[in-house]
Amino acid sequence: MIELHKAGYSYGQDAILRDVSLQLAPGSFHFLTGPSGAGKSTLLKLCYGDLLANTGTVKLLGQDARDLSRDALAKVRQRIGVVHQDCQFLDHLSITQNVALPLAVSGRDVEAEAENLAQLLAWVGLSPRAHALPPELSGGERQRAALARAIIMGPDVILADEPTGNVDWEMSQRLLSLLVELNKMGKTVLIATHDLGLIRAAKAQVSARVLRLAGGSVQLAGADL
Amino acid sequence: MKQIWAILSGAPDADRVVPPTGFTVWLTVFSAAAMAFLAVFALALSLAAERLSVRWGQELARTSTVRISAPSAQEALQTAAALTVLETTPGVARARALSDAEQEALLAPWFGADLPLDALPIPRLIEVVEAGAGYDAEGLRARLAAEAPGAILDDHTRWRRPLIEAANRLRTIGWVSLLLIMLSMAAMITLAAQSALAANAGVIRTLRLVGARDSYIARAFVHRFTMRAALGAGLGTVLAMGAVAALPTADVAGGFLTGLGFWGASWLLPLLIPPLAGGVGFAATRAAALRALRKMP
Numbered sequence: 422m423i424e425l426h427k428a429g430y431s432y433g434q435d436a437i438l439r440d441v442s443l444q445l446a447p448g449s450f451h452f453l454t455g456p457s458g459a460g461k462s463t464l465l466k467l468c469y470g471d472l473l474a475n476t477g478t479v480k481l482l483g484q485d486a487r488d489l490s491r492d493a494l495a496k497v498r499q500r501i502g503v504v505h506q507d508c509q510f511l512d513h514l515s516i517t518q519n520v521a522l523p524l525a526v527s528g529r530d531v532e533a534e535a536e537n538l539a540q541l542l543a544w545v546g547l548s549p550r551a552h553a554l555p556p557e558l559s560g561g562e563r564q565r566a567a568l569a570r571a572i573i574m575g576p577d578v579i580l581a582d583e584p585t586g587n588v589d590w591e592m593s594q595r596l597l598s599l600l601v602e603l604n605k606m607g608k609t610v611l612i613a614t615h616d617l618g619l620i621r622a623a624k625a626q627v628s629a630r631v632l633r634l635a636g637g638s639v640q641l642a643g644a645d646l
Numbered sequence: 647m648k649q650i651w652a653i654l655s656g657a658p659d660a661d662r663v664v665p666p667t668g669f670t671v672w673l674t675v676f677s678a679a680a681m682a683f684l685a686v687f688a689l690a691l692s693l694a695a696e697r698l699s700v701r702w703g704q705e706l707a708r709t710s711t712v713r714i715s716a717p718s719a720q721e722a723l724q725t726a727a728a729l730t731v732l733e734t735t736p737g738v739a740r741a742r743a744l745s746d747a748e749q750e751a752l753l754a755p756w757f758g759a760d761l762p763l764d765a766l767p768i769p770r771l772i773e774v775v776e777a778g779a780g781y782d783a784e785g786l787r788a789r790l791a792a793e794a795p796g797a798i799l800d801d802h803t804r805w806r807r808p809l810i811e812a813a814n815r816l817r818t819i820g821w822v823s824l825l826l827i828m829l830s831m832a833a834m835i836t837l838a839a840q841s842a843l844a845a846n847a848g849v850i851r852t853l854r855l856v857g858a859r860d861s862y863i864a865r866a867f868v869h870r871f872t873m874r875a876a877l878g879a880g881l882g883t884v885l886a887m888g889a890v891a892a893l894p895t896a897d898v899a900g901g902f903l904t905g906l907g908f909w910g911a912s913w914l915l916p917l918l919i920p921p922l923a924g925g926v927g928f929a930a931t932r933a934a935a936l937r938a939l940r941k942m943p
Binding site for chain 2: 509
C-alpha cells in the first residue's frame, strides 16, 4: 500500500527523518509514536504525498511519489483517507458538505450519495450536528467529522495524525473503536500519536504494530507498550 | 467546450467551495461595468468614423467641379462650351452650371447673405456628377483647355484623400481603444483573481488534501469571475447604450459628434460586449488560476 525505503526529509539544514524504511501492508494496523517534534507528522505527510522525501523513495499505492503529476497525486489522495491534526475543514461549509467534499471534488454526484452520507454521519454519531458549521463543533465532534471525511471515498488506507489530541478519554476510546472497526473491514490504518494509553487500549482490541520514531529513524517499539 | 458549458450552467459544486469574498465582488463588477461603458463609446466612435470615411469617399469620388475663370463677356460662352464638352465625355452622368442663387448660398457662410455677386469676379461653377467607373481626368482637362481655355477641372482628389485618411485613422484608433479596453479588463480581472487565490490559499490547500485536481479548483474561481465580468459588462453596456441614444441628433446640432451613435442593425453590436467580457474574464481567470496553482506547493 505505502512503502518508504531509506526515506529522509530535512527542513533546511535540520534532518528530521533519516533512512526511514517502512511498509504498510494491506489490512495492517500501525501506531507511530515518539516525542513531540520527532517527525511523526512529517512522516505522515510523506505517506500522502504532501511532502516529497529528500532522499530515498516513497511509494504510494505502488507509484513512486516523485513521479506523480498533480492530477495523479489527486487520484492517489482519493484512495488515502487522512484525519489531519487540525482537521482542515472549510469553515463556511456545513459538516455534511465538508464530509462530502472528497465526493464533490472527484466529480461524484453528492445528491446521489445522500443516503450513504447520512449513514456515515450516523455511524460517527454526528447526525444531530449534520448542518452545523465546523467552528460550532467540539474537539471530539470535529475529529469524528474528519474521520468521516477521510473514509467517505472508501479508501484503502487511513492515516490519522494525533486524532485524539484534543479530546477526552471517553471520546478517544470512541474514535479508536471506529478506527479498529475500519481495520476489521480490511482497511490499512496508521495512527500517529504520543498517547500511550490509546496504544495500550488498542492492543487489547486489534493486532497492532507499534513503531517508535526517535532521532530521525523508526524502530519497532518494545514489549513495554 | 465542456468547461464553458459548466461555467454557463453554474458549476455550483466548485463555486460553493470558495467562500464569498465581500467587497472585491463589487470592485470587479464595477470595473467591468466601467470598461464596458468605455468600450461602447469606442465602438460607436469606430462605426461613426467608418461611416464618415465611406460617405466622404463615395460622395466626393462621384462629384467634381469645373471653374470657369473668364472675362465676364466670355463667361457664358465658355460655360456653354465646357458643358458641351462634359456632356460628350464618357463617364460623366450629368453636368450643370450653378445658378447665381446657388453660388451665393455657397459663399454665404463666409461673406454673408447679401453678397453682391455681380460686382465680384467670381468664377462660374459647373457641378459634374460621375457615372460608373468615372471619366479620364487628364483627357477631359486637355479637351476643356482646347474648347474653353478658362475652364479648370477640380476632381477633389487633393483634399478628399486626407479627409478619408483622417476618418480611417479615427476608425483605427476606435478599434485599438476597444482592444486596449479589453486588455485592461483582462489585466484587472487577472489581478482580482490572483488576489482571490492568495486570500483563499487555506481553502486551496484543504481542497488539494481531499483530492481536488487543479482544474476543479480553478473552475471555482473561473466561474465566479466570468459571471462578475459578464454582469458588470452588461450593466455598463446598457448604461452606455442609453447615453449614446440620448446624444443630440444631427438635425439639432450638426457636425461629426452627432454622428456618434448606432443605426439600425449596428445597435446589436454593443450587445456583444457582455459575452466578450465574460470570455475575457474566463480566459484571464483560468490562466491566472492555473499559473498560481502551479506555483503553490
